[in-house]
Amino acid sequence: MDTSISFKLKVWRQANAHAEGRFETYEMRDIPTDTSFLEMMDILNEQLIEKGEEPVTFDHDCREGICGMCSLYVNGHPHGPATGATTCQLYMRRFKDGDTITVEPWRSAAFPVIKDLMVNRNAFDQIQQAGGYVSFQTGGAQDANAIPISKDAADEAMDSATCIGCGACVAACKNGSAMLFLSAKVSQFALLPQGRAEAKRRVKAMLAKMDELGFGNCTNTGACAAECPKNIKLSNIARLNREFLCAKCSD
Amino acid sequence: MSCRPASRVQTSIKGLFAIGECNFSDHGANRLGASALMQGLADGYFVLPYTIQNYLSDQITVPHFSTDTPEFDAAEKKVQANLDHLMSIHGKRSVDSIHKELGNVMWDYVGMARTKESLETALKKLKELRKEFETNLFIPGTQEGMNVELDKAFRLRDFITMGELIAYDALNRHESCGGHFREEHQTEEGEAKRDDENFFYVACWKYNGDDETAPTLIKEPLHYEAIKVQTRNYKS
Numbered sequence: 001m002d003t004s005i006s007f008k009l010k011v012w013r014q015a016n017a018h019a020e021g022r023f024e025t026y027e028m029r030d031i032p033t034d035t036s037f038l039e040m041m042d043i044l045n046e047q048l049i050e051k052g053e054e055p056v057t058f059d060h061d062c063r064e065g066i067c068g069m070c071s072l073y074v075n076g077h078p079h080g081p082a083t084g085a086t087t088c089q090l091y092m093r094r095f096k097d098g099d100t101i102t103v104e105p106w107r108s109a110a111f112p113v114i115k116d117l118m119v120n121r122n123a124f125d126q127i128q129q130a131g132g133y134v135s136f137q138t139g140g141a142q143d144a145n146a147i148p149i150s151k152d153a154a155d156e157a158m159d160s161a162t163c164i165g166c167g168a169c170v171a172a173c174k175n176g177s178a179m180l181f182l183s184a185k186v187s188q189f190a191l192l193p194q195g196r197a198e199a200k201r202r203v204k205a206m207l208a209k210m211d212e213l214g215f216g217n218c219t220n221t222g223a224c225a226a227e228c229p230k231n232i233k234l235s236n237i238a239r240l241n242r243e244f245l246c247a248k249c250s251d
Numbered sequence: 252m253s254c255r256p257a258s259r260v261q262t263s264i265k266g267l268f269a270i271g272e273c274n275f276s277d278h279g280a281n282r283l284g285a286s287a288l289m290q291g292l293a294d295g296y297f298v299l300p301y302t303i304q305n306y307l308s309d310q311i312t313v314p315h316f317s318t319d320t321p322e323f324d325a326a327e328k329k330v331q332a333n334l335d336h337l338m339s340i341h342g343k344r345s346v347d348s349i350h351k352e353l354g355n356v357m358w359d360y361v362g363m364a365r366t367k368e369s370l371e372t373a374l375k376k377l378k379e380l381r382k383e384f385e386t387n388l389f390i391p392g393t394q395e396g397m398n399v400e401l402d403k404a405f406r407l408r409d410f411i412t413m414g415e416l417i418a419y420d421a422l423n424r425h426e427s428c429g430g431h432f433r434e435e436h437q438t439e440e441g442e443a444k445r446d447d448e449n450f451f452y453v454a455c456w457k458y459n460g461d462d463e464t465a466p467t468l469i470k471e472p473l474h475y476e477a478i479k480v481q482t483r484n485y486k487s
């Protein structure tokens with residue numbers, strides 16, 4: 001196996017939300033295959049700064065798959081070709097010498113480009129603020145084992161709580177729908193007794209916020225679940241629909 | 252700025268509360284064997300509901316602050332001058348390259364095991380690094396819109412100051428305790444050797460106007476009521 005590769009990098013450059021964007025091509029030489037994708041972007045940026053040019057703006061934070069910031073569309077896939085992994089967990093050994101690698105921002109009406117590959121995912125925060133929490137009294141501590149929770153429910157809730165809010169589901173969806181994200185956020189509470197008290201209000205408020213912010217409708221295509229770096233299951237969307245129907249019926 | 256539990260998690264700046272990780276009241280228990288998340292939860296569940304309300308209760312009579320004040324103008328001018336300065340250096344080094352050098356200095360000379368010599372070397376190198384930052388930094392682009400390099404530069408300047416602060420404090424503390432291991436102060440078995448007689452205090456460092464002048468030490472004494480302070484022993 002090659003220990004380093006050379007390739008063409010086609011990167012989307014866009015000065016701001018209103019400017020016209022374009023692809024710039026950069027020749028990357030002798031990049032070690034154990035370099036992570038974001039480290040490779042760092043190398044590119046260091047080279048650009050050395051030449052007195054503006055580096056490519058991209059989002060990143062933890063670089064270990066937990067924060068959901070690294071929103072890059074690589075070779076037509078959100079978070080690149082690897083499954084169950086974020087862009088920051090993608091390594092250059094996935095690519096071959098002589099490849100052309102295309103890097104784009106998330107493209108969705110609800111996520112406007114801030115600059116180059118960085119998009120504004122504030123819409124997700126707004127959806128969360130509409131209901132992605134539980135309210136309770138502070139002060140005295142509850143007895144930890146007062147309400148038993150089944151292992152199945154705890155596991156399912158935990159699985160849906162692994163959604164890192166990266167937005168890949170929206171970027172992958174032909175409708176720009178945020179249903180997988182929303183269903184994960186609703187499910188993690190709907191499955192637990194702590195979340196039941198506000199369940200009806202939550203699902204209605206979060207769905208209304210999603211519609212208001214310009215996300216598209218769900219047509220059950222499933223691209224979201226196929227591309228989700230945390231393998232959030234499509235069945236969460238069924239649970240979301242059921243939660244919503246029940247909430248509406250009891251209005 | 253300081254924050255003691257007795258002050259009901261309010262800092263020495265009135266109305267500025269410090270809870271969770273940024274409040275060191277449970278220090279020692281936080282991280283070192285116990286749970287940092289628990290501290291956030293404990294502060295949020297049990298402490299704040301009984302402290303912040305006392306402060307908030309009379310805030311209802313306080314009018315909204317206006318930005319139309321000489322203090323605001325002065326602060327704004329200072330930030331703008333900082334921005335202009337950083338953009339005008341036009342040197343050769345990227346923020347990341349200086350940041351990495353800072354990391355190497357901290358790793359090599361201010362690591363978990365440190366000595367008087369290593370810390371003095373670090374302070375010298377950090378001074379040089381600040382000079383490099385102030386005179387040889389290059390920020391591409393402009394101040395308008397998103398400029399990640401400019402954003403990072405502001406943080407890096409703070410990191411250099413922070414690194415220096417850690418080195419000053421470690422140099423001053425002639426004992427080994429917790430994550431601070433001064434090689435000169437160890438037992439025959441290579442364990443940390445505390446000096447409670449001289450260093451039984453929390454060190455606060457007061458900055459004197461600018462980063463070039465060494466900060467001055469303020470000692471906050473430690474008082475334990477319920478427990479007897481002992482040496483941690485993993486053997487028995």
Ligand SMILES: Cc1cc2nc3c(=O)[nH]c(=O)nc-3n(C[C@H](O)[C@H](O)[C@H](O)COP(=O)(O)OP(=O)(O)OC[C@H]3O[C@@H](n4cnc5c(N)ncnc54)[C@H](O)[C@@H]3O)c2cc1C
Pocket residue numbers: 270271272273285286287288289291
């Ligand atoms: C990788 C990692 C692993 C860890 N693992 C554990 C573990 O297993 N167990 C454990 O107990 N602890 C762990 N910790 C520590 C623990 O997570 C933290 O101590 C705790 O989360 C801190 O919570 P907090 O609410 O005090 O601060 P934070 O969660 O850091 O919250 C601070 C908030 O302030 C916001 N903020 C900052 N500046 C501004 C501003 N100017 N205006 C408005 N908002 C601002 C930030 O965006 C952030 O939301 C870990 C920490 C890290 C980094």
Ligand code: SF4
Pocket residue numbers: 162163164165166167168169170180181184224227228229230231232
């Ligand atoms: S559901 Fe998956 S793809 Fe969508 S935001 Fe959550 S982690 Fe990202």
Ligand code: FES
Pocket residue numbers: 059060061062063064065066067068069070086087088089
């Ligand atoms: S940078 Fe945090 S998930 Fe990739």
